[in-house]
Amino acid sequence: MNHSPFSTPDSRPPIHVVAGVLSDARGRILLARREGERELAGLWEFPGGKVEKGEIAREALARELAEEIGVEVEPAAMRPLIAVPHRMASGKRIVLDVHRIARFKGRARGLESQALAWVQPERLADYSMPGADRPVVAALREPEFCVVTSSRNAAGEALFTQLEQALAGDARRVIVRGPVRELESVADALASLAVRLGASILFESDALGLDAAMVLARRPGLGAHLAAGDLDRVAASPAAGGLLLSATGDSALALARAQEAGVGFALVELSTPRDARHEAASRLARFAALRESVTIPLYLAAGQADDLQAARAHGAQGLVVPLPG
Numbered sequence: 001m002n003h004s005p006f007s008t009p010d011s012r013p014p015i016h017v018v019a020g021v022l023s024d025a026r027g028r029i030l031l032a033r034r035e036g037e038r039e040l041a042g043l044w045e046f047p048g049g050k051v052e053k054g055e056i057a058r059e060a061l062a063r064e065l066a067e068e069i070g071v072e073v074e075p076a077a078m079r080p081l082i083a084v085p086h087r088m089a090s091g092k093r094i095v096l097d098v099h100r101i102a103r104f105k106g107r108a109r110g111l112e113s114q115a116l117a118w119v120q121p122e123r124l125a126d127y128s129m130p131g132a133d134r135p136v137v138a139a140l141r142e143p144e145f146c147v148v149t150s151s152r153n154a155a156g157e158a159l160f161t162q163l164e165q166a167l168a169g170d171a172r173r174v175i176v177r178g179p180v181r182e183l184e185s186v187a188d189a190l191a192s193l194a195v196r197l198g199a200s201i202l203f204e205s206d207a208l209g210l211d212a213a214m215v216l217a218r219r220p221g222l223g224a225h226l227a228a229g230d231l232d233r234v235a236a237s238p239a240a241g242g243l244l245l246s247a248t249g250d251s252a253l254a255l256a257r258a259q260e261a262g263v264g265f266a267l268v269e270l271s272t273p274r275d276a277r278h279e280a281a282s283r284l285a286r287f288a289a290l291r292e293s294v295t296i297p298l299y300l301a302a303g304q305a306d307d308l309q310a311a312r313a314h315g316a317q318g319l320v321v322p323l324p325g
């Protein structure tokens with residue numbers, strides 16, 4: 001099955017760029033500054049560059065890392081992290097194909113007179129990076145799965161028990177669908193549970209009403225999942241700054257509006273094409289085309305044939321998964 005992230009509607013293929021995430025013994029990540037008069041000069045990036053004709057991605061990355069920072073990396077030490085299809089403001093299209101580097105030989109130094117910085121993952125946001133790198137930083141720092149509860153009408157206590165179990169497992173980002181009875185009585189407990197476990201729990205503005213959802217989202221650990229009709233009001237509201245917000249989109253326009261409103265991530269739900277034989281490949285190609293137009297992390301609502309690796313290879317932060325039970 002064709003899982004290529006390079007088949008998007010534009011006829012000219014995007015430029016394939018490879019980049020590496022190198023870590024030191026303290027878990028810090030290496031960034032390099034783009035110097036000179038080049039496009040995006042002054043911004044920080046993951047070391048790498050364009051794949052040349054006849055090269056495969058890993059060869060190109062090994063070459064770039066040797067040329068730019070003087071380290072030797074074997075292809076077997078490279079693990080795909082995410083490949084981000086991205087359209088720059090200039091209209092230039094790239095796929096930023098990023099690999100984690102499990103081990104390397106040599107001491108990294110800027111062989112092209114570029115500044116280097118070793119940065120703690122939680123400090124990456126302090127460095128200005130190109131738009132294509134936002135999903136990469138998210139892939140390094142944020143959860144791979146977004147868990148969504150069923151929209152069955154829940155009661156606060158039952159929801160708390162359900163989420164306590166989910167968070168005791170792997171779930172770190174949960175969207176609660178539908179209305180919740182007596183939510184106020186468990187809101188503080190849910191917030192402290194989320195904070196304690198480094199998780200977040202978001203409530204639908206559709207189900208709670210926008211004002212109530214935004215008040216709830218002021219608690220650390222909680223957030224609001226915005227209905228499309230609420231995005232404009234939130235975009236115009238200074239009170240929304242700093243809150244954890246998300247949205248769902250199925251078009252470039254809807255996702256752009258969500259990004260504009262300041263959401264931290266979005267879910268992408270794609271309709272199923274008629275020809276089921278090509279479903280997985282065509283969904284992923286359509287997803288990649290949407291991915292090009294925004295920089296917020298995107299979770300793909302999973303069709304049966306999608307897997308995390310294929311989604312990541314098309315620029316997804318991860319998959320939307322239903323909460324069991």
Ligand SMILES: Nc1nc2c([nH]c(=O)n2[C@H]2C[C@H](O)[C@@H](COP(=O)(O)OP(=O)(O)OP(=O)(O)O)O2)c(=O)[nH]1
Nearest residue numbers: 017019038039045046047048049050094130132133
């Ligand atoms: N290496 C690297 N490139 C990135 C990142 N993010 C990002 O948008 N890019 C872009 C910048 C460039 O357009 C392209 C990398 O190609 P390059 O480093 O060979 O770019 P360049 O501008 O020097 O190339 P040229 O066209 O002048 O030959 O990918 C990143 O994190 N690492």
